[in-house]
Amino acid sequence: xxxxxxxxxxxxxxxxxxxxxxxxxxxYQNYLEHTRHEYLKSIKIDxxxxxxxxxxxMVKRVEIDYQRPLKSGDKFVSxxxxxxxxxxxFGFVQSIYxxxxxxxxxxxxxxxxxxxxxxxxxxPEELIKIWGLE
Amino acid sequence: xxxxxxxxxxxxxxxxxxxxxxxxxxxYQNYLEHTRHEYLKSIKIDxxxxxxxxxxxMVKRVEIDYQRPLKSGDKFVSxxxxxxxxxxxFGFVQSIYxxxxxxxxxxxxxxxxxxxxxxxxxxPEELIKIWGLE
Amino acid sequence: xxxxxxxxxxxxxxxxxxxxxxxxxxxYQNYLEHTRHEYLKSIKIDxxxxxxxxxxxMVKRVEIDYQRPLKSGDKFVSxxxxxxxxxxxFGFVQSIYxxxxxxxxxxxxxxxxxxxxxxxxxxPEELIKIWGLE
Amino acid sequence: xxxxxxxxxxxxxxxxxxxxxxxxxxxYQNYLEHTRHEYLKSIKIDxxxxxxxxxxxMVKRVEIDYQRPLKSGDKFVSxxxxxxxxxxxFGFVQSIYxxxxxxxxxxxxxxxxxxxxxxxxxxPEELIKIWGLE
Numbered sequence: 001x002x003x004x005x006x007x008x009x010x011x012x013x014x015x016x017x018x019x020x021x022x023x024x025x026x027x028y029q030n031y032l033e034h035t036r037h038e039y040l041k042s043i044k045i046d047x048x049x050x051x052x053x054x055x056x057x058m059v060k061r062v063e064i065d066y067q068r069p070l071k072s073g074d075k076f077v078s079x080x081x082x083x084x085x086x087x088x089x090f091g092f093v094q095s096i097y098x099x100x101x102x103x104x105x106x107x108x109x110x111x112x113x114x115x116x117x118x119x120x121x122x123x124p125e126e127l128i129k130i131w132g133l134e
Numbered sequence: 135x136x137x138x139x140x141x142x143x144x145x146x147x148x149x150x151x152x153x154x155x156x157x158x159x160x161x162y163q164n165y166l167e168h169t170r171h172e173y174l175k176s177i178k179i180d181x182x183x184x185x186x187x188x189x190x191x192m193v194k195r196v197e198i199d200y201q202r203p204l205k206s207g208d209k210f211v212s213x214x215x216x217x218x219x220x221x222x223x224f225g226f227v228q229s230i231y232x233x234x235x236x237x238x239x240x241x242x243x244x245x246x247x248x249x250x251x252x253x254x255x256x257x258p259e260e261l262i263k264i265w266g267l268e
Numbered sequence: 269x270x271x272x273x274x275x276x277x278x279x280x281x282x283x284x285x286x287x288x289x290x291x292x293x294x295x296y297q298n299y300l301e302h303t304r305h306e307y308l309k310s311i312k313i314d315x316x317x318x319x320x321x322x323x324x325x326m327v328k329r330v331e332i333d334y335q336r337p338l339k340s341g342d343k344f345v346s347x348x349x350x351x352x353x354x355x356x357x358f359g360f361v362q363s364i365y366x367x368x369x370x371x372x373x374x375x376x377x378x379x380x381x382x383x384x385x386x387x388x389x390x391x392p393e394e395l396i397k398i399w400g401l402e
Numbered sequence: 403x404x405x406x407x408x409x410x411x412x413x414x415x416x417x418x419x420x421x422x423x424x425x426x427x428x429x430y431q432n433y434l435e436h437t438r439h440e441y442l443k444s445i446k447i448d449x450x451x452x453x454x455x456x457x458x459x460m461v462k463r464v465e466i467d468y469q470r471p472l473k474s475g476d477k478f479v480s481x482x483x484x485x486x487x488x489x490x491x492f493g494f495v496q497s498i499y500x501x502x503x504x505x506x507x508x509x510x511x512x513x514x515x516x517x518x519x520x521x522x523x524x525x526p527e528e529l530i531k532i533w534g535l536e
Binding site for chain 4: 148149151152153155158160206
């Protein structure tokens with residue numbers, strides 16, 4: 001399993017599986033989002049709280065490579081690390097590994113930015129401090 | 135609106151919107167998938183039927199660029215065209231435009247392949263014929 | 269098909285189907301909610317707008333009888349009528365029929381109420397006027 | 403917290419919240435289903451496995467009373483007990499309590515039955531043995 005600064009263990013729920021008997025492709029975005037938000041909370045950044053303050057963290061681009069499908073009952077671990085993309089853009093490098101065999105299921109790059117109430121790009125101070133994005 | 139071979143009009147449903155008051159990022163994958171499946175049906179390829187025959191159309195990679203968010207009540211059109219990626223891979227070039235102003239909301243490239251019951255890559259004849267993928 | 273004051277035609281999307289190859293039970297609540305919100309818009313009540321004004325329409329109770337399952341590709345019509353439950357509670361009597369054979373798929377009773385910013389029950393004037401709930 | 407034979411702790415994920423900032427009503431059905439399936443696995447009944455064997459456990463009726471809404475970040479426990487409804491119907495009596503204050507969020511009665519490949523009611527032996535439904 002690659003380097004990461006945060007990980008979260010989860011388990012497939014049957015309602016997340018589709019006609020093909022595997023987790024539907026769109027559900028991985030739910031897993032990835034939940035992992036990012038839990039990571040942000042772990043560094044004291046609350047997504048719902050930011051939203052109330054008028055700061056919108058936005059996803060600008062998502063790239064997902066699907067390697068193997070998760071199935072009903074599978075346990076997995078979702079890991080994350082940060083990558084600087086540009087002064088106003090930050091990248092979450094994310095992967096999901098099945099447990100216990102640690103096979104890679106998907107890997108993803110999620111590029112985000114942040115806008116204020118007037119729709120202007122503005123990174124919250126907390127993020128600048130933590131990620132060193134200046 | 136760019137060139138396309140298929141289009142589908144839809145409307146945002148409130149349960150698809152999240153805390154930020156906009157359509158959740160993962161929901162666009164639902165829109166994109168529904169568009170692909172409706173397109174496949176329109177050329178007489180039934181996704182559920184293929185699944186029963188043991189042929190699995192699989193998404194290998196998704197790239198989505200988020201330009202503007204859809205909101206509660208928005209109508210939109212989801213358009214699609216095909217692009218050859220490699221002998222065993224086909225690409226769906228997809229975009230979603232808000233209606234009636236036709237502003238681009240997202241654009242996506244979804245790369246798919248097809249495997250048979252033994253997990254081997256095998257494109258169904260129908261697809262080869264239609265897309266000229268040989 | 270029974271008496272109704274509003275109807276909405278929809279079509280099953282493959283991602284709404286689960287391991288059993290039918291629409292997942294929880295998805296019917298999405299269909300029912302979307303029908304209610306579209307009905308409310310049709311009588312000029314905007315759910316997202318009410319939410320912004322601090323008036324929360326809340327579901328207090330849901331009863332759903334599942335008769336037959338919808339499957340991939342099925343078209344259906346979702347119908348609705350109102351029923352007075354009590355001074356502060358209103359009932360949506362809802363059913364979903366498959367098309368074109370009009371077989372009953374589910375029927376439901378959804379009981380709602382409305383609270384203001386202080387969490388107190390308060391029906392918006394529009395609703396009192398329209399539904400004669402006084 | 404009432405009597406129960408099974409409980410499962412979970413946490414709200416932000417994508418489960420809607421425009422109103424609370425968990426969308428339909429999502430509770432996901433929580434309830436996941437709890438039932440995990441309970442069935444805990445007594446060695448695998449829902450996906452039954453489906454493959456042609457035995458379909460079906461929900462016939464759902465009643466949910468919504469007491470208080472779960473919000474972003476809330477932890478909760480979902481509890482379950484069985485109730486005999488009739489020779490061919492079994493009831494899951496389910497509740498969800500917020501943690502750590504154990505306030506009741508929803509309570510539900512989910513009535514199920516079971517059919518075989520020919521669509522006839524047939525309870526799998528495992529269930530008859532475990533639940534004493536004869």
